[in-house]
Amino acid sequence: MKQENKSVHGVWGSRWVFILAATGSAVGLGNIWRFPYITGENGGGAFVLLYLLCIAVVGIPIMTAEVMLGRKGGLSPINTMRKLASESKVTQRWAGIGILGALSAFLILSFYSAVASWALYYTWEAARGAFDGITATQSEAHFDTMLANPWLMLGFHSLFMLLTMVVVARGVKGGLEKAVQVLMPLLFVLLLVLVGYATTTPGFSDAMNFLFAFDFSKLTGKAVLVAVGQAFFTLSLGMGAIMAYGAYMPREVTDQKTGKKKPISILSTVAIVAILDTLVALGAGMAMFPLLFSGGLEVGQGPGMMFVTLPLAFGNIPGGVLFGSLFFLLVVCAAWSSSISLGEPVVAWLVEKGLTRVKAAILVGLGAWLLGVGSVLSFNVWEDNTFLAGTFFDNMEFLSTTVMLPLGGLLIAIFAGWVMKETQARKELGIKNFKLYLVWRALVRIFSPAAVIALFVYSIWSAVA
Numbered sequence: 001m002k003q004e005n006k007s008v009h010g011v012w013g014s015r016w017v018f019i020l021a022a023t024g025s026a027v028g029l030g031n032i033w034r035f036p037y038i039t040g041e042n043g044g045g046a047f048v049l050l051y052l053l054c055i056a057v058v059g060i061p062i063m064t065a066e067v068m069l070g071r072k073g074g075l076s077p078i079n080t081m082r083k084l085a086s087e088s089k090v091t092q093r094w095a096g097i098g099i100l101g102a103l104s105a106f107l108i109l110s111f112y113s114a115v116a117s118w119a120l121y122y123t124w125e126a127a128r129g130a131f132d133g134i135t136a137t138q139s140e141a142h143f144d145t146m147l148a149n150p151w152l153m154l155g156f157h158s159l160f161m162l163l164t165m166v167v168v169a170r171g172v173k174g175g176l177e178k179a180v181q182v183l184m185p186l187l188f189v190l191l192l193v194l195v196g197y198a199t200t201t202p203g204f205s206d207a208m209n210f211l212f213a214f215d216f217s218k219l220t221g222k223a224v225l226v227a228v229g230q231a232f233f234t235l236s237l238g239m240g241a242i243m244a245y246g247a248y249m250p251r252e253v254t255d256q257k258t259g260k261k262k263p264i265s266i267l268s269t270v271a272i273v274a275i276l277d278t279l280v281a282l283g284a285g286m287a288m289f290p291l292l293f294s295g296g297l298e299v300g301q302g303p304g305m306m307f308v309t310l311p312l313a314f315g316n317i318p319g320g321v322l323f324g325s326l327f328f329l330l331v332v333c334a335a336w337s338s339s340i341s342l343g344e345p346v347v348a349w350l351v352e353k354g355l356t357r358v359k360a361a362i363l364v365g366l367g368a369w370l371l372g373v374g375s376v377l378s379f380n381v382w383e384d385n386t387f388l389a390g391t392f393f394d395n396m397e398f399l400s401t402t403v404m405l406p407l408g409g410l411l412i413a414i415f416a417g418w419v420m421k422e423t424q425a426r427k428e429l430g431i432k433n434f435k436l437y438l439v440w441r442a443l444v445r446i447f448s449p450a451a452v453i454a455l456f457v458y459s460i461w462s463a464v465a
């Protein structure tokens with residue numbers, strides 16, 4: 001397959017490679033670590049339903065818009081927005097989408113690396129048999145002991161940031177393409193094994209009830225906000241990661257048999273990524289909640305949920321040492337392919353400014369690492385220093401995920417739906433089905449922005465009142 005080449009940063013080998021890369025970005029800690037624990041904190045079923053709704057009516061349309069803008073511009077998000085703004089004859093301030101995105105990237109990358117480092121440590125712990133026959137209380141204690149050790153965590157945080165920046169420094173295409181092709185399918189399989197084990201535990205039906213029985217009386221305003229934020233976070237939206245990856249997406253492929261050029265439809269490509277991402281999140285929930293209920297653990301575990309529940313599974317299944325270390329390793333890899341996409345937009349922009357890729361990666365890596373130290377210390381030394389949303393870590397997570405990503409997404413939707421010329425957007429999208437196109441357009445113009453604005457207004461109002 002051959003395709004027209006345009007971005008200075010390179011082009012994905014095919015549509016399939018784009019799907020893999022975007023899935024690599026999307027599937028990560030957001031699915032396996034964050035989704036289960038915020039579901040636990042926000043009451044279960046109704047929250048899950050709301051989350052799914054947000055994926056469908058806000059996430060997929062905005063993801064489509066983001067890929068479309070990226071492919072049209074072919075540059076890093078900041079310069080893509082500059083280019084599209086001048087093409088649409090509007091103010092260069094629209095490049096602010098890229099700048100806001102760069103800021104979000106720093107914030108997310110910093111705490112993302114801190115959490116990924118827990119998984120790195122747990123890979124080692126699983127491999128040395130530390131979870132053998134572990135009980136629920138022991139598992140909690142094990143996690144707390146890890147958190148209480150800032151030096152250990154700093155070491156793994158540094159290692160993870162280094163791993164991320166090595167790939168970004170080499171250019172995203174080379175290593176990433178190959179890695180995700182093997183790792184993603186393997187992650188799916190192991191998750192299925194875990195869900196299989198969870199079905200045999202006594203807490204399984206309680207867990208299914210918790211996850212899928214919709215009790216709307218449990219739903220709070222904050223839960224709605226968190227669900228929207230999670231939809232953005234899990235699909236990597238609102239900060240330019242998907243825009244940057246879209247810039248490396250080919251416009252058409254030449255079918256080798258017929259020699260005809262076929263356009264690549266963005267919408268159907270995006271839908272595949274969103275579905276895969278959702279399956280992983282639901283799978284993670286179905287693997288972990290039964291263990292919580294079986295072990296008599298608290299549902300609102302918070303950020304430690306995955307690290308408390310999974311050792312219970314691995315400590316009690318045959319081959320648990322092998323499966324356990326493999327699974328945590330895969331979580332690390334999933335987090336790795338996501339953090340790479342967090343670094344890429346900023347690094348690509350610095351490269352366009354004339355820096356070498358290596359220098360740019362070092363700069364971004366150091367900045368995010370430094371900020372990440374704050375998150376590492378939030379679980380020990382700074383544990384009691386709380387302000388606004390909680391610890392330093394809580395604030396980083398809340399600000400980026402619940403405020404900045406939805407804001408970035410809102411601006412992206414407005415640009416794609418209102419500012420850009422309709423004919424251009426339509427051509428770039430390549431949706432053949434006109435009705436489907438109209439649905440997308442209505443969602444991006446009216447529904448998604450309205451949903452995000454309503455949420456902001458509501459949360460400001462409830463914060464003030």
Ligand code: PHE
Pocket residue numbers: 025026027028029030031108232233234235236237239241338339341342
């Ligand atoms: N989507 C990733 C996850 O679910 C996190 C991420 C957010 C990655 C934003 C890139 C950009 O883990």
Ligand code: NA
Pocket residue numbers: 025026027028030031233234235236277
């Ligand atoms: Na995700």
